[in-house]
Amino acid sequence: VILVLAVVASLGVGAAAAVGKQDKFLAPVHPSCSTSGNYTDGSQFKKNLDELLAALPAAASRNDGFYIGTVGDSGSPDQVFTLIMCYADHDAAECLECLTGAPAGIMALCPGSRDVRAAYDACILRYSPVSPFASTADLEIPFYVKYTAPILVDPVAMARAWLPLMADLTGQAAGSLARAASGSTPYDASWRVFGLAQCTRNLNASECSRCLSSLVGKLPELFQNETGGAVKAYSCYVHYQIGPFEITLPPASEPPPQSSPKPGGQSLQVWEASSSSRTRLLIGSSIGTVSFLIILVGVLVCLLVRRRQKHPITANKQAKGQEPEDGKFSDGDDPAMEDDFEKGTGPKRFRYVELAIATDNFSDEKKLGEGGFGSVYRGYLKESNLEVAIKRVSKGSKQGKKEYASEVTIISRLRHRNLVQLIGWCHGGGELLLVYELMPKGSLDTHLYGGKNAAVLPWPVRHEIVLGLGSALLYLNQEWEQCVLHRDIKPSNIMLDASFAAKLGDFGLARLVDHGRGSHTTVLAGTMGYMDPECMTTGRTSAESDVYSFGVVLLEIACGRRPLAVAEEEQMAHLAQRVWASYGVGRVLDAADARLEGEFDAEEVERVMVVGLWCAHPDRSLRPSIRQAVGVLRREQPLPTLPERMPVATFLYVPLLV
Numbered sequence: 001v002i003l004v005l006a007v008v009a010s011l012g013v014g015a016a017a018a019v020g021k022q023d024k025f026l027a028p029v030h031p032s033c034s035t036s037g038n039y040t041d042g043s044q045f046k047k048n049l050d051e052l053l054a055a056l057p058a059a060a061s062r063n064d065g066f067y068i069g070t071v072g073d074s075g076s077p078d079q080v081f082t083l084i085m086c087y088a089d090h091d092a093a094e095c096l097e098c099l100t101g102a103p104a105g106i107m108a109l110c111p112g113s114r115d116v117r118a119a120y121d122a123c124i125l126r127y128s129p130v131s132p133f134a135s136t137a138d139l140e141i142p143f144y145v146k147y148t149a150p151i152l153v154d155p156v157a158m159a160r161a162w163l164p165l166m167a168d169l170t171g172q173a174a175g176s177l178a179r180a181a182s183g184s185t186p187y188d189a190s191w192r193v194f195g196l197a198q199c200t201r202n203l204n205a206s207e208c209s210r211c212l213s214s215l216v217g218k219l220p221e222l223f224q225n226e227t228g229g230a231v232k233a234y235s236c237y238v239h240y241q242i243g244p245f246e247i248t249l250p251p252a253s254e255p256p257p258q259s260s261p262k263p264g265g266q267s268l269q270v271w272e273a274s275s276s277s278r279t280r281l282l283i284g285s286s287i288g289t290v291s292f293l294i295i296l297v298g299v300l301v302c303l304l305v306r307r308r309q310k311h312p313i314t315a316n317k318q319a320k321g322q323e324p325e326d327g328k329f330s331d332g333d334d335p336a337m338e339d340d341f342e343k344g345t346g347p348k349r350f351r352y353v354e355l356a357i358a359t360d361n362f363s364d365e366k367k368l369g370e371g372g373f374g375s376v377y378r379g380y381l382k383e384s385n386l387e388v389a390i391k392r393v394s395k396g397s398k399q400g401k402k403e404y405a406s407e408v409t410i411i412s413r414l415r416h417r418n419l420v421q422l423i424g425w426c427h428g429g430g431e432l433l434l435v436y437e438l439m440p441k442g443s444l445d446t447h448l449y450g451g452k453n454a455a456v457l458p459w460p461v462r463h464e465i466v467l468g469l470g471s472a473l474l475y476l477n478q479e480w481e482q483c484v485l486h487r488d489i490k491p492s493n494i495m496l497d498a499s500f501a502a503k504l505g506d507f508g509l510a511r512l513v514d515h516g517r518g519s520h521t522t523v524l525a526g527t528m529g530y531m532d533p534e535c536m537t538t539g540r541t542s543a544e545s546d547v548y549s550f551g552v553v554l555l556e557i558a559c560g561r562r563p564l565a566v567a568e569e570e571q572m573a574h575l576a577q578r579v580w581a582s583y584g585v586g587r588v589l590d591a592a593d594a595r596l597e598g599e600f601d602a603e604e605v606e607r608v609m610v611v612g613l614w615c616a617h618p619d620r621s622l623r624p625s626i627r628q629a630v631g632v633l634r635r636e637q638p639l640p641t642l643p644e645r646m647p648v649a650t651f652l653y654v655p656l657l658v
Ligand SMILES: *[C@@H]1O[C@H](CO)[C@@H](O)[C@H](O)[C@H]1NC(C)=O
Pocket: 033, 034, 035, 036, 037, 038, 109, 110, 111, 112, 113
């Protein structure tokens, strides 16, 4: 039995949405693929397999997330069998998404394999020429998931709670027709532990029980200080955690777990809601796993780039709001793209030589700094008498090209006084350059953390920055024709003009989505500390993720501290946790930046901090919309009342690979 500890369960790469559903691409974690007797393209086996895989999503929804099927003449060597199952703590939509993306991913990772086992965050997919699927349990564990929350776990009390619970559920699941069971048991006076046990329904009761017992036996070594864990095997699945989680697939016979009685009704509610958002983190530990993942990611990137080059998307489609492509701005110019931008009064295309002159041929003296994917230079455009900042995207960086595309397609169409204005762009001659208005005061972080001798940014200036940033986000998320997700809101991306007005910049990670919908790129994007915990674990971003980062920045501005910093006395804690602790005892102002020496409007500071906490709520569904948050900041609406204790969250953990 090989144990692999994965970093991101939904690790996978969404291919360009515009190419269509077929191209959705979800990579399994540590798949197992046969390496001999491979089928060839065009063979009957391949045709049968394609037919079978194409039918999976529909088959699974008809069969409550479990299905065994076959295509091909019975007894022929080209007959293919498949088995799929959705893990019962994922809902039908996640299951469908998993089964829709799985075939392309597994085909890319194991081309030619006849016998394949693959596990994903939400589903299992197996296919094989051997019939029928062995009704013997397969005990191999492709991966497991650790759940953490900022509450102190007593491993002894924890084991006392979940060991009997899981043993009980093992028996119940094995004895039920759906081969699944859920339940709960008290952990301490306040909390309960909830559990789920599930087998594939081809197993008989004794095999199901054998499979689950084997996984339950692994729990003590896998999870020690966690608030919960899940182990995903090819034949069965166990999941337990403090606090309830949603179980939406069968068994329908079991009502979803009810929460335990809890002193102080308010925080009970929060527990339920926040646990249902299924926040979780997987922690990478062994070097082997880390390198496996790096290889996996590398393979995926290569595959994708190749796939994408086969399916070029026109610039028009991009402009309609699909994800920008990489690889298309390389050397050749794209006439459609130029068309899009050379119309109108917006940013214009520059010639390389103009920009080279403006920056003394990109001399070191003109360099303002190093950004994520390139350097930024100060330049002077003689013709228009403009001071500009020119970002030169690193040559040969795939991500850089992607970010360039994103900036040009998205930011060039936005106009708002609190957004850094793109003046123009230049691609050709192997260079990708972006030209922005110059921000004389640099970025917010240099002022917040300028060092001992730097001037302290006075509160009224900070407050204006807060309001400016809020209206920029309101515009991006709600007021513009499409919803723009910035996805990387942090002080180093908040620029300050000559009068210290905030202008949000760096749209390299931005995405356009239709209003009310999330983005399903599953590549992690963003910066630790500012990233929505849910986004780190599921890869899904939405307007709520930007609200989260906004909240963290508000706290930072009010407290003058970075979000993730090791305090003198204790271990790592997120800024939101510290501020929430002060808030809980009614002394939120204690957390205000000491360097301000009390020179501030206390009501304003409190408002900023409370809105910051509200936005940084671990549960997306309890965060305000950006409109509500801005309303409170502008004193148009009253302050919300938040629970005294910070609800469950996962960002205590710092995954190794983010
Ligand atoms: C069969 O396909 C797998 C990938 O699915 C590959 O690793 C293996 O080398 C192939 N075997 C042969 C004999 O071609």
